[in-house]
Amino acid sequence: MENSKQTISHNKEETETRTQKIVVLRWGHRPQRDARLTTHVALVARALGASGFLLSDIVDEKIRETVEKVTRNWGGKFFFEMGAPWKSAVRDWKAKGGIVVHLTVYGENIQTSSVLGRIKNLRKDVLVLVGSQKVPKDFFSNDVSDFNVSIGSQPHSECAALAIFLDRFFAGKELVKEFKKAKIKVVPQERGKKTIVEC
Amino acid sequence: MENSKQTISHNKEETETRTQKIVVLRWGHRPQRDARLTTHVALVARALGASGFLLSDIVDEKIRETVEKVTRNWGGKFFFEMGAPWKSAVRDWKAKGGIVVHLTVYGENIQTSSVLGRIKNLRKDVLVLVGSQKVPKDFFSNDVSDFNVSIGSQPHSECAALAIFLDRFFAGKELVKEFKKAKIKVVPQERGKKTIVEC
Numbered sequence: 001m002e003n004s005k006q007t008i009s010h011n012k013e014e015t016e017t018r019t020q021k022i023v024v025l026r027w028g029h030r031p032q033r034d035a036r037l038t039t040h041v042a043l044v045a046r047a048l049g050a051s052g053f054l055l056s057d058i059v060d061e062k063i064r065e066t067v068e069k070v071t072r073n074w075g076g077k078f079f080f081e082m083g084a085p086w087k088s089a090v091r092d093w094k095a096k097g098g099i100v101v102h103l104t105v106y107g108e109n110i111q112t113s114s115v116l117g118r119i120k121n122l123r124k125d126v127l128v129l130v131g132s133q134k135v136p137k138d139f140f141s142n143d144v145s146d147f148n149v150s151i152g153s154q155p156h157s158e159c160a161a162l163a164i165f166l167d168r169f170f171a172g173k174e175l176v177k178e179f180k181k182a183k184i185k186v187v188p189q190e191r192g193k194k195t196i197v198e199c
Numbered sequence: 200m201e202n203s204k205q206t207i208s209h210n211k212e213e214t215e216t217r218t219q220k221i222v223v224l225r226w227g228h229r230p231q232r233d234a235r236l237t238t239h240v241a242l243v244a245r246a247l248g249a250s251g252f253l254l255s256d257i258v259d260e261k262i263r264e265t266v267e268k269v270t271r272n273w274g275g276k277f278f279f280e281m282g283a284p285w286k287s288a289v290r291d292w293k294a295k296g297g298i299v300v301h302l303t304v305y306g307e308n309i310q311t312s313s314v315l316g317r318i319k320n321l322r323k324d325v326l327v328l329v330g331s332q333k334v335p336k337d338f339f340s341n342d343v344s345d346f347n348v349s350i351g352s353q354p355h356s357e358c359a360a361l362a363i364f365l366d367r368f369f370a371g372k373e374l375v376k377e378f379k380k381a382k383i384k385v386v387p388q389e390r391g392k393k394t395i396v397e398c
Contacts, residue, residue: 036235040355040356043355043356044356046353046355047353048359106387106391106392107388107389109375148388151374153384153386154378154385155242155273156245156362157240157243159359160243160359163356164366167367168366172310173310175309175310186305186352186353188305188312189307189347190306190307191341191344192305192339
């Protein structure tokens, strides 16, 4: 599931099982208030199988540093980009043949509707839009989102919504993925902490 | 999966399907730094099927207010308690016959191990310990955790880990649960926002 290049049309190297690629776009980040949450959203994207992360409309070097440090230490390929306006990121993604999935409490319920199946059946790369409280109305329009997906109809967390979307999209396979060139690896244990560290 | 007894007395009204009950204990909250993250963890607990939330070792009225306001508006039963030391919360839980599951990157992988099945087979109510970066070493000991569970072996987010644990534990049923006495309900849509508000 490693991807040799960073941006969008670039999946020359895919897994044997040829999964659709996912990139996460985080909209509405406010540097002070959202620092930890956006970091978590980016780390969830990386840990749970996405190929990269776009922080739209803003630059936040601290988040970039944190995420890139995790990738350096824990391995795998994962790109982090920031500052591009969300509209152009969406336009570019679509121009390259990708689809856009907007995670929102108002969308089709991932559990009770067929929406996940319809997304997967298209076999196209997916840009997942993850907003914050008030997203632009445009996010719901045909021009932007191909699908509006809810992880239940209760307010909770974009971080959690992304996690469940990715876990279901990759059907758990993301949790066994090997992260290549890792300096730190965890060895799962019933008790205690075991890591292998190579420096 | 049926459990006829409620060890914690707070939910008289349960779903018809009578599953093992889950309560989430959040350890290590720092009021300034973790405000939004802990709020998200609590909202994830509520939205994804837990019965209640314990903020251990600290009091943070702002978080309580936010969570209780969500419950008032969006319905369902969900208790929020704070301030008790984690040790006594764990002791009390165990004294009532419950088990403790510690979510940690170092634990048994939920995807590759049989840990979730073993937890469910016990048919006991579950206290899920959700820490932050450095949890007390005791969390890994027999005295505290019956199971140490990892949601993959990569660093990501306690909020995401809890979400995936709950989604898998309840096998998606939590996403269709009806929240009784809700003032606000979302009606899932392919596009746009539709809510029913009763005040």
